[in-house]
Amino acid sequence: EVQLVQSGAEVKRPGESLKISCKASGYSFTTSWIGWVRQMPGKGLEWMGIIYPGDSDTRYSPSFQGQVTISADKSISTAYLQWSSLKASDTAIYYCGRLGLGDGSRGGFDYWGQGNLVTVSS
């Protein structure tokens, strides 16, 4: 059974760094793209970027390029999303998802993590 299990909720101060994780199981981690989606409070979905763990090929949305870093450790089947300096506007739920259906790296997320609530407040 495919599962994506995300790390728990986080409360941080502005300016702090953060790295959240998404542990995959039940499929070959290195042969599927995995990505991140942001959902700000009461708002819609935003595609942030994706990574192919097999060769670490990483693609970012222009809206998030330079704002976050996506990485993966294939030895433990885990993808990461990190910030070097959080802002209050980063407060959101962050979902990881596996790109498993459709047009490769442009395809659909067929499995999702449960979401990470990140709260940034002074």
Next chain:
Amino acid sequence: QSVLTQPPSASGTPGQRVTISCSGSSSNIGSNYVYWYQQLPGTAPKLLIYNNNQRPLGVPDRFSGSKSGTSASLAISGLRSEDEADYYCAAWDDSLSVLFGGGTKLTVL
């Protein structure tokens, strides 16, 4: 403001057929596949339709997708109370990113 435009709300009564539209441009829907997601309150999204009109295993055939030119639609037939959710369309855009629509809140009256 999303580049993929969806109506903010839609509604129907049990058993009815409802459609949700998604309007884009030649740089996204017009030249790439469309995907549809359902998000029940307080849960992660779920893929309903991929490649314009394909259903993942386990998605009921009450859900169907179509695309014409730079627009796409999601149809739900035999509406049920459990279909009450937010629905999002998505498509790759030539700006090198997937775009999501703003979402449509479906209410089952």
